[in-house]
Each structure stands twice: as structure tokens, then as C-alpha cells.
Amino acid sequence: MTSLAEILQRSVRLAPMFAIAGIALMIPGCTKSIPSSEQLSPLTPASTDANAGTWKMIVLSGPTQIAVAAPAPATDPGYQTELTSIVNEQAHLNDSERSAITYWSASGVLRWNELLREMVAANDLPPEPLPNGTYPSPDPNNPFDMPTYPFSNPPYAVRAYSYVSVAQYEALKAAWYYKFLYNRQQPYENNSKIQLLMPATGLPSYPSEDAVEAGVNSTLLAKLFPTGIDQITNEANQQQEALLLSGKASASDWTAGFALGQAVANVFLARANSDGMKAAGGNAAEWAQLAQNAIAQGQIPWISQETPLRPPMLPLFGQVETWILPQADVAVVRPGPPPSTTSTQMQQELATVKSAVENITRDQLATVYKWNDGANSVTPPGHWNAIAVPYISQAQFSEVRAARTLALLNMALHDSGVTCWDTKYAYFNPRPSQLDPSIKVLIPLPNFPSYISGHSDFSAAASDVLDYIFPTGASYFDAQAKEAAMSRLYGGIHYPSDIKYGLIQGKQVGDFTVTFAESDGAN
Amino acid sequence: MPNGSPRMRQPARSAQGNRLAGFAANVLRPATMWRLARILILAAMLPCLRAQTIEDGIMLHKNEICSGTLYTHDAWDHYWEGTTNRTNGNLGTVTTQTMDFTANYGVFSRLDVIGTVPYVWTQASQGVLHGQEGFQDLTLAVKYEMIRWRFKEFGTVRFFPVVSGSIPMGNYDPDFQPMSIGLHSKTIAPRATLNFQGLGGVYVNGSAAYVFRGNVTLDRNYYYTDGQIYLSNQVAMPNQFEYVVSAGYRAHGVMVVGNYEEQQTRGGGDIRPQDQPFVSNRMNFSKAGASAVVPVPLPWVHGLQYWFTYSNTFDGRNVGQSTTFTSGLMYQFLFHRRSAQ
Numbered sequence: 001m002t003s004l005a006e007i008l009q010r011s012v013r014l015a016p017m018f019a020i021a022g023i024a025l026m027i028p029g030c031t032k033s034i035p036s037s038e039q040l041s042p043l044t045p046a047s048t049d050a051n052a053g054t055w056k057m058i059v060l061s062g063p064t065q066i067a068v069a070a071p072a073p074a075t076d077p078g079y080q081t082e083l084t085s086i087v088n089e090q091a092h093l094n095d096s097e098r099s100a101i102t103y104w105s106a107s108g109v110l111r112w113n114e115l116l117r118e119m120v121a122a123n124d125l126p127p128e129p130l131p132n133g134t135y136p137s138p139d140p141n142n143p144f145d146m147p148t149y150p151f152s153n154p155p156y157a158v159r160a161y162s163y164v165s166v167a168q169y170e171a172l173k174a175a176w177y178y179k180f181l182y183n184r185q186q187p188y189e190n191n192s193k194i195q196l197l198m199p200a201t202g203l204p205s206y207p208s209e210d211a212v213e214a215g216v217n218s219t220l221l222a223k224l225f226p227t228g229i230d231q232i233t234n235e236a237n238q239q240q241e242a243l244l245l246s247g248k249a250s251a252s253d254w255t256a257g258f259a260l261g262q263a264v265a266n267v268f269l270a271r272a273n274s275d276g277m278k279a280a281g282g283n284a285a286e287w288a289q290l291a292q293n294a295i296a297q298g299q300i301p302w303i304s305q306e307t308p309l310r311p312p313m314l315p316l317f318g319q320v321e322t323w324i325l326p327q328a329d330v331a332v333v334r335p336g337p338p339p340s341t342t343s344t345q346m347q348q349e350l351a352t353v354k355s356a357v358e359n360i361t362r363d364q365l366a367t368v369y370k371w372n373d374g375a376n377s378v379t380p381p382g383h384w385n386a387i388a389v390p391y392i393s394q395a396q397f398s399e400v401r402a403a404r405t406l407a408l409l410n411m412a413l414h415d416s417g418v419t420c421w422d423t424k425y426a427y428f429n430p431r432p433s434q435l436d437p438s439i440k441v442l443i444p445l446p447n448f449p450s451y452i453s454g455h456s457d458f459s460a461a462a463s464d465v466l467d468y469i470f471p472t473g474a475s476y477f478d479a480q481a482k483e484a485a486m487s488r489l490y491g492g493i494h495y496p497s498d499i500k501y502g503l504i505q506g507k508q509v510g511d512f513t514v515t516f517a518e519s520d521g522a523n
Numbered sequence: 524m525p526n527g528s529p530r531m532r533q534p535a536r537s538a539q540g541n542r543l544a545g546f547a548a549n550v551l552r553p554a555t556m557w558r559l560a561r562i563l564i565l566a567a568m569l570p571c572l573r574a575q576t577i578e579d580g581i582m583l584h585k586n587e588i589c590s591g592t593l594y595t596h597d598a599w600d601h602y603w604e605g606t607t608n609r610t611n612g613n614l615g616t617v618t619t620q621t622m623d624f625t626a627n628y629g630v631f632s633r634l635d636v637i638g639t640v641p642y643v644w645t646q647a648s649q650g651v652l653h654g655q656e657g658f659q660d661l662t663l664a665v666k667y668e669m670i671r672w673r674f675k676e677f678g679t680v681r682f683f684p685v686v687s688g689s690i691p692m693g694n695y696d697p698d699f700q701p702m703s704i705g706l707h708s709k710t711i712a713p714r715a716t717l718n719f720q721g722l723g724g725v726y727v728n729g730s731a732a733y734v735f736r737g738n739v740t741l742d743r744n745y746y747y748t749d750g751q752i753y754l755s756n757q758v759a760m761p762n763q764f765e766y767v768v769s770a771g772y773r774a775h776g777v778m779v780v781g782n783y784e785e786q787q788t789r790g791g792g793d794i795r796p797q798d799q800p801f802v803s804n805r806m807n808f809s810k811a812g813a814s815a816v817v818p819v820p821l822p823w824v825h826g827l828q829y830w831f832t833y834s835n836t837f838d839g840r841n842v843g844q845s846t847t848f849t850s851g852l853m854y855q856f857l858f859h860r861r862s863a864q
Binding site: 033034035038114117118121122125126127128146147305306307308357362365366367368369371372374375376386433439440442443445492 | 612613649650651652653654694696698699738741742743744745747750751752753754755757758759795796797798799
């Protein structure tokens with residue numbers, strides 16, 4: 001038997017091996033911190049945008065549609081008590097309060113956009129089939145029951161992004177109007193014992209722009225993504241705490257801003273209630289009619305490639321209310337029909353798709369997954385929000401201008417989503433893998449007709465708007481749009497025609513928003 | 524939908540047959556360069572030619588080399604979505620086939636290095652998802668026979684510290700689960716193995732490892748998993764604990780053992796309802812099975828063995844409910860009796 005001494009001796013000889021292994025073990029361990037929020041620098045607005053109260057409204061009749069009462073004067077004892085409380089609170093800040101202040105100093109508009117994208121991803125899962133082969137519908141009245149409400153697919157998501165962005169923009173324009181109407185100074189300017197713990201904005205503090213953001217976002221998100229209520233409430237509370245400690249806003253600044261935000265959100269919820277979304281899912285008779293329409297045109301109709309067969313995604317979303325594009329123009333920007341399902345051109349396009357999949361390069365595959373944005377994702381509209389964020393942050397836009405950028409972007413995205421869905425269901429064109437079952441795909445196949453490509457449509461509209469706002473980024477945005485569009489061909493889920501006409505329509509729709517932006521008073 | 528292969532092609536180890544491979548302790552006499560070349564050529568040509576494994580307690584002699592190939596077939600139609608067992612009409616049966624190319628080398632009589640290169644194919648019997656194929660992760664291991672206790676009346680007990688690591692060989696994409704051929708994570712795993720070879724043929728082997736896994740880089744710069752969004756292309760991979768126990772009979776070139784194996788992932792999110800699997804999911808499994816090795820008597824080749832192993836995943840989380848078999852011929856040059864004592 002081996003003696004203990006021998007064992008020890010051998011262990012010592014092996015020490016270098018274990019030392020090397022030990023060092024190697026630490027390597028993966030060191031790299032495990034992954035950011036879950038954007039690394040944004042604190043916002044020092046390049047301009048106060050003092051005239052934003054006069055910028056063109058989109059849904060509200062004007063900045064005074066929601067009344068905001070005049071604040072108490074600086075000498076008011078109640079206000080003085082608010083200021084004293086800030087002094088007291090600032091005297092003993094803890095680390096978590098300091099980091100919250102840093103977090104919210106970046107831009108409430110961008111922080112809430114981050115949460116919105118997270119809500120979309122959290123809810124972007126299709127219902128599971130029941131044992132009897134049918135699919136239950138998410139129920140807004142019982143959002144926590146399976147399947148949870150909503151299924152935040154691209155049409156649902158793009159509408160949500162647009163509602164939140166536009167409502168926030170309208171509410172901030174109203175806030176700017178009242179800020180410069182009442183001209184109340186920020187707490188740190190009214191009391192020299194108060195430190196300013198966020199960058200100076202040069203803005204009057206009443207009503208608080210951060211409170212407006214919290215009011216709009218928390219109200220709308222709670223309706224759009226009800227299962228996220230805890231996170232949404234927590235986010236609003238955090239922003240409030242950070243702002244009331246920052247020296248930028250007092251309790252009455254916050255209360256007035258939050259109420260304004262909520263009131264504007266309610267205007268938008270009323271619009272959402274009757275914008276056509278409730279009927280967008282259609283019913284079995286309408287689904288069958290779509291197939292009949294295609295057959296009547298001599299075409300092979302689209303059919304779900306899922307097992308069990310899943311009803312088409314929101315076939316009547318093409319009738320949902322638009323923002324900037326006139327409703328009557330939805331049909332105007334609809335392209336002509338795709339190549340006939342029995343045509344030679346369709347055979348050629350099928351061959352192109354098959355060849356793209358079978359001969360894909362690693363770089364092309366990377367774009368397929370970069371732009372997948374399928375289930376469990378922020379969706380393509382969210383992807384374009386994420387592309388815009390660093391540009392907004394770097395430009396150091398004021399909060400109202402940041403909100404304008406996201407509103408313009410998401411209105412164009414929503415309108416292109418409506419026109420894209422209109423086109424998809426007007427033609428009910430089969431996916432490549434339906435017409436040629438030998439075509440296999442590299443990403444899960446979206447459960448709706450092929451013509452035209454949603455990625456192409458969304459991306460052309462988004463890059464069109466971003467080109468206008470950030471001309472120096474134009475070549476980048478255009479390249480991203482083209483890449484997003486082509487990724488769908490590489491992945492085997494779209495024909496070249498889908499991509500070509502998707503890009504054309506997206507640009508057409510985006511141009512309406514750009515034209516609006518050129519004369520909205522913000523230039 | 525389910526994850527890649529039943530066990531997501533757990534990279535730190537080659538296919539399920541590993542623990543079997545070395546039962547015969549194939550040994551080659553110190554070879555000339557010509558002999559070495561001939562062995563390598565044979566290794567490439569023969570379907571199976573393997574020596575000992577990362578997990579068992581069997582060693583080569585100094586300067587002995589042994590290599591071979593191995594085929595594994597793994598299939599499932601049920602899988603665990605989180606903890607819920609289900610089927611998926613968009614996948615049908617997912618089949619993963621693996622061809623392992625393995626080489627073992629005795630650096631010293633008590634120190635072996637082992638390398639394995641797997642080539643993997645995936646396919647789904649239903650739905651439209653495209654199968655994937657390619658070289659997966661190279662595994663390298665260093666195994667040291669630190670302790671050997673001989674008990675005259677019973678047999679021999681050995682203890683082995685082992686370190687293994689794996690590294691993706693190619694640029695395959697791990698973001699297409701369950702069709703992706705692997706997870707594309709670098710790993711390093713310290714392991715301890717205790718082995719008993721009884722004089723009457725009783726064989727017991729136990730091996731446990733803790734697998735440290737490096738970040739995975741995706742081709743996208745955000746993802747949602749485990750209840751939150753991450754704004755990065757980097758995915759932190761939870762580490763894993765695993766162990767395997769084998770017991771049975773081994774003597775005179777014949778071996779019959781039962782195997783039990785578990786993997787526990789120390790974190791990670793569940794696959795949500797109707798979601799795709801994700802690289803960092805909490806993938807756990809329990810498998811049971813059996814292995815057999817028998818000599819193939821051929822007049823012109825000495826030391827050829829047929830072996831077969833079967834395993835069934837009977838419990839799991841975020842993995843397929845796999846039925847797996849590995850089959851092949853093992854070829855041994857110059858049978859060495861030491862390890863079969």
C-alpha cells in the first residue's frame with residue numbers, strides 16, 4: 001500500500017498542474033457580470049428647448065388640454081417645508097440612493113424606454129396549444145392566467161411602443177408649456193442648503209418632467225403589460241425617490257407632473273380602446289375568408305406551418321388606427337401583388353431562398369440571429385428603439401426632444417406595421433417553406449403571410465426617421481436596415497420580392513413622419 | 524421548444540459512451556514513428572478504437588497511445604420545458620448524432636492525457652427548422668493516478684484527480700437551440716474519480732466533477748432570460764455539478780456494468796411556455812443505463828472488441844427526455860494485463 005508520505009510527495013509534484021488549473025478556473029468566473037441596464041452618461045441638455053410648449057401636438061388639442069394649476073410661490077410655508085425636507089434627506093444619503101440618483105440622471109425618457117423593451121420581451125411568447133389542438137387567447141381581464149396577457153408580438157409591440165412614446169411626448173410638451181408659464185425655480189436655486197446632485201438642466205421645475213414621464217409610463221405600461229405591475233410601480237417609485245433627493249424637484253413639482261402624465265395617459269388609453277386593436281385578431285370565418293380571397297385570385301393561400309395549425313397573427317391589424325399616415329393612404333401604399341404562386345418568377349425566388357439557406361456564410365448567419373427578434377424578444381421595433389438610444393444620449397437632447405425622437409420613430413414604426421399587415425393579409429402569400437417543403441429555416445418561422453417582409457418594412461421606416469434626426473448616422477442606419485431586411489432571406493423565411501417591396505413601403509410610410517417632423521416647430 | 528441535444532451536447536465530455544471506452548485498457552507498446560502513423564491511419568478508418576476515458580479509473584502505460592472513433596445516436600420527442608414534460612409538433616423527434624474522434628496518450632505511467640473531437644449532426648422530424656452539423660468542442664483532459672491501494676485478498680482501489688477542459692473548435696452558432704450543435708462555451712472541470720477493481724471481476728467506479736463554464740458570445744446584443752433583459756452579447760453560463768457511478772463485472776476482456784448519471788446546473792432560467800431553449804438554461808438530468816463489452820474473436824486481428832451502451836433520461840429540466848445509444852468496435856494493440864489484475 002502507498003504510504004501517506006508518498007501520497008504527499010506526489011501531490012507536491014503535481015502542484016504546478018493544479019495551480020494552472022486553479023488559475024484557469026478563475027477566468028470564466030471573472031467575466032460573469034452582464035449589464036442589464038444601458039450604460040448612459042448623465043444628461044446635460046444641449047438646449048432647454050424653451051419653446052417646446054408650442055411644438056405641434058399629435059393627439060392633444062394643445063398644451064392646455066390638461067390644466068395644471070399654478071404652483072405656490074417660493075415663499076409659501078408649505079413649499080418651504082418641502083425644501084427643508086430635501087435638505088434633511090440629502091444629509092444622510094446611502095449608497096443605493098446615490099446610485100439611483102446616478103441612474104435617473106441619465107434620462108428618464110431613455111430609462112423608461114429600456115423598461116418598455118423589457119416588458120415587450122417578457123410578454124413576447126405565443127400561447128401554448130391545448131391538448132385538443134386549439135390555442136387559447138390571452139385574456140386582458142385575467143392577465144396572470146395562462147396564457148398570460150398580452151402576447152406581445154410585433155404588431156402588439158409596435159403599437160405599445162408608439163402609444164407610450166407619443167403620449168410621453170405630448171405630456172412633456174404640455175409640461176414645457178407650464179414650466180415656462182410658471183417659471184418656478186428648482187429647489188437648489190430656492191434654497192442654498194440644497195445641493196444639485198444631477199447635472200443642471202436650466203429648466204423651471206414645475207411641473208417636474210421626470211414626474212410626467214413616471215406618470216405617463218407607469219399608467220400606460222400597467223395597462224399594456226399588466227403582469228409587470230410590480231416592476232412598473234417600483235420603477236416609478238425609484239424615479240420619484242431619486243428626483244426628490246436630487247435637488248431638481250420638490251414634492252409639489254412631482255405631484256403636479258405625475259398628475260399631468262397620468263391625465264395624458266388616460267387620453268391615450270381612451271384612444272387605444274377604440275383604435276381597432278380589439279378586433280385585430282379576427283375570427284374563424286374571417287380567417288377562412290382570407291384563404292378564399294387568395295384562391296379567388298388563383299393563388300395558393302398561406303397556411304400555418306405550425307403543428308397544430310395556429311391561427312394567423314392579428315390579420316386585421318392592417319385596419320388599426322395610424323398616427324401620421326392618413327388612414328386612407330394605408331391602401332395607397334399597398335404594393336401590387338407578389339409573383340403568382342404558380343409563376344416561373346416564384347420558382348426562381350424559391351430557388352434563391354433555398355440557395356441562400358444552403359450556402360449561408362457565417363457572417364450572414366450572424367445577421368440572421370442578430371435580427372431574429374422573434375419570440376421572447378423586444379421585436380424589430382424594439383430593436384430600432386435600442387439603435388436610437390445611444391444617438392439620443394450622445395446628442396444630449398433635452399427630455400422633450402428625446403421624447404420627440406422616440407415618438408417620431410415609433411409612429412413611423414407603427415404606421416409601417418399597419419401598412420405591412422394590410423399588405424400581408426391582402427395577398428395572404430405563402431412562406432417559402434410552404435411552397436417548397438424542402439426549404440428549412442434557420443429561425444423559427446413567423447406565423448403570418450410572407451409578402452411583404454415586416455423586418456424590411458419596419459427597418460426602412462425607422463432608418464428613414466433616424467436619418468432625418470441624426471444625419472451623421474444615416475449611412476449606419478441605412479446599412480442596418482438593409483442588413484435586417486436581407487437577414488430574412490438568409491434565414492429562409494422571405495422571398496427577395498418580400499424584402500424589396502417591404503423596404504419600399506417602409507420608406508414611403510417613414511416619409512410621412514419625416515414630413516410631419518419638418519414642420520412640427522422643433523427645428 | 525426543447526434544447527439542443529438532450530443534454531445540450533454538454534461540452535466537457537464526449538458522448539455517452541465515454542465511461543465505457545476504456546474498460547479494456549488498450550495499450551500499445553512504445554511505437555516507432557511508422558507504427559504511430561499506422562495507428563493514426565487505422566484510427567481514422569476503423570469505426571471504433573478507444574482506450575480509457577476521462578471518467579474511469581483505467582490508465583495507459585508511459586508512451587502508449589490509443590485512438591479511435593465512436594458513434595452516438597440520441598433522440599427525444601418529449602422534453603422538459605422548465606419542469607413540465609411535453610411534446611412539440613413543430614419538432615417531432617429531435618435526433619442528435621455524434622461521431623467522436625479520440626486519442627489517449629500515456630505521458631507517464633500515472634499521467635494520461637485524453638483528447639476528443641466530436642462531429643455533430645442535428646435534425647428534427649417535424650416542422651421547418653433546419654438541421655445543423657459541424658465540429659463541436661475539443662475536449663482535453665489530464666488524468667493522474669495519485670493513489671493506488673492494493674488489497675491482496677480483494678483487489679485494487681485507485682484515486683484520480685482529473686482536470687478537463689473544452690473549447691469550441693469552430694464558429695458554430697449556439698443561438699438556434701435546439702438545433703444548434705452545442706453551447707459554444709469554454710469549460711474547465713476539476714474531477715475526482717474513485718475506482719475499485721476486484722479480483723473476482725467486481726468493478727465499481729465513481730466520478731464527480733464541477734464544471735466551470737465561460738461566457739458565451741451571441742450574435743445579438745440583447746436577450747431575455749431568467750426573468751430579465753440583458754443588454755449585452757455576453758451570456759453568463761451557470762456552472763455545473765455532475766457525477767456518474769458505474770458498477771458491475773469486468774474481467775478477461777468482458778464487461779457488463781450499470782450506469783447512473785446526474786447533471787445539476789447551478790443557476791440559469793427555465794424555458795418559458797412555448798419559448799425556444801436558451802444557452803444558459805438550467806439544464807439538469809438524471810440518466811440510467813447499462814454497458815456491455817465483449818471480445819470479437821477474429822483470427823487476423825487480435826484484441827478487437829464490440830461494445831454497446833444504452834441510457835435513458837428519466838428525469839430532467841430544460842433537456843430532452845433522451846434515449847441514447849453508443850455503439851462501436853474497440854481495437855486494442857498488445858493487450859496489457861496490468862490494469863485488469
